[in-house]
Amino acid sequence: MLVSLFGNLRTLDWASPSMDRYSQExxxxxTRKGIESTLFEPAPPFYASLLPSKVKFSYLRxxxxxxxxxxxxxxxxxxxxxxxxxxxxxxxxxxxVVTCHDLIPLHYEKDDFALSKFKESVxxxxxxxxxxxxxxxxxxxxxxxxxxxxxxxxxxxxxVGDVFKKLGEDVTSKFVTKYNLxxxxxILHVGNNLAYKNLGGLLKALKILEDKGIDFVFIKVxxxxxxxxxxxxxxxxAHIDSIEEELLPALYSSxxxxxxxxxxxxxxxxxxxxxxxxxxxVVSKGTSLEEIAGFCGIYVEPASPDxxxxGLLKALxxxxxxxxxxxDAAIKRASGFSWEKTLLGVIEAYQELAHD
Numbered sequence: 001m002l003v004s005l006f007g008n009l010r011t012l013d014w015a016s017p018s019m020d021r022y023s024q025e026x027x028x029x030x031t032r033k034g035i036e037s038t039l040f041e042p043a044p045p046f047y048a049s050l051l052p053s054k055v056k057f058s059y060l061r062x063x064x065x066x067x068x069x070x071x072x073x074x075x076x077x078x079x080x081x082x083x084x085x086x087x088x089x090x091x092x093x094x095x096x097v098v099t100c101h102d103l104i105p106l107h108y109e110k111d112d113f114a115l116s117k118f119k120e121s122v123x124x125x126x127x128x129x130x131x132x133x134x135x136x137x138x139x140x141x142x143x144x145x146x147x148x149x150x151x152x153x154x155x156x157x158x159x160v161g162d163v164f165k166k167l168g169e170d171v172t173s174k175f176v177t178k179y180n181l182x183x184x185x186x187i188l189h190v191g192n193n194l195a196y197k198n199l200g201g202l203l204k205a206l207k208i209l210e211d212k213g214i215d216f217v218f219i220k221v222x223x224x225x226x227x228x229x230x231x232x233x234x235x236x237x238a239h240i241d242s243i244e245e246e247l248l249p250a251l252y253s254s255x256x257x258x259x260x261x262x263x264x265x266x267x268x269x270x271x272x273x274x275x276x277x278x279x280x281x282v283v284s285k286g287t288s289l290e291e292i293a294g295f296c297g298i299y300v301e302p303a304s305p306d307x308x309x310x311g312l313l314k315a316l317x318x319x320x321x322x323x324x325x326x327x328d329a330a331i332k333r334a335s336g337f338s339w340e341k342t343l344l345g346v347i348e349a350y351q352e353l354a355h356d
């Protein structure tokens with residue numbers, strides 16, 4: 001069985017580290033299993049840089065890459081990111097699988113051009129032989145929003161790398177010093193500032209904590225937050241623009257709680273990574289984060305800042321022994337999500353497709 005993996009275009013314009021990680025984990029795993037595969041991540045032609053941004057986007061994603069993919073078709077063709085599902089236009093549909101990580105832009109994208117292009121991509125999901133979803137929540141969205149046959153959707157959870165583990169105080173103290181973080185209870189958020197992340201609700205919850213006299217520092221990793229949106233004291237906010245992946249375990253191990261009160265998620269890498277490091281997680285009810293956290297999550301209603309504040313306070317109020325017990329349970333729960341499991345599920349999907 002020959003496998004062609006179609007990853008993302010190799011350009012900083014639309015960089016997506018989590019998608020790249022998924023493609024690379026699959027390629028490395030298939031290679032280990034002795035399954036011949038090729039990972040395609042073509043670089044744009046030099047002249048593309050001369051094009052206006054929207055013209056470049058349309059050309060590279062909907063003309064250049066699909067035509068490139070046509071000549072690379074093999075026994076199984078796996079498009080590893082649903083936003084490139086349009087590649088299926090030139091691939092044999094019954095031997096093509098697409099991984100859909102989420103349909104969030106369908107519900108939250110405000111830009112007409114971006115939304116129309118996303119819709120143009122995901123319409124091909126109904127035409128391929130199999131769709132892999134990262135979670136039951138994403139599968140449900142595929143069925144309800146795109147009317148995809150549930151029988152052609154296979155849920156295969158993503159994994160967490162072995163580097164994510166609880167680190168000792170010798171490491172965390174150096175991390176805290178390196179980033180000049182105050183010696184206060186630490187609440188962490190990792191991710192973008194898009195509407196579905198519900199940062200507005202989280203910031204209101206943090207203000208509630210401040211009004212209750214709770215001491216904390218809120219650490220935001222990712223794009224900065226406009227200062228006028230932060231209503232609590234300035235010394236309670238710390239921003240880290242970006243962080244090397246190898247330092248993430250030290251980050252998670254240095255904080256008291258990860259806050260992920262998202263309105264929707266496709267999966268939730270930060271939640272899984274934090275749990276693997278033994279860190280408490282405050283997560284939203286009714287999202288894919290429930291599938292990850294299981295009994296280890298502190299659940300909140302994302303539409304209610306009071307509920308979010310209550311969840312954060314619960315996490316911060318854990319006794320030392322309860323925190324240790326929680327950490328052990330979270331680590332055990334996270335160990336059930338491995339890239340090896342992901343790989344075996346994907347190989348099984350390939351075999352089903354090959355024999356159809």
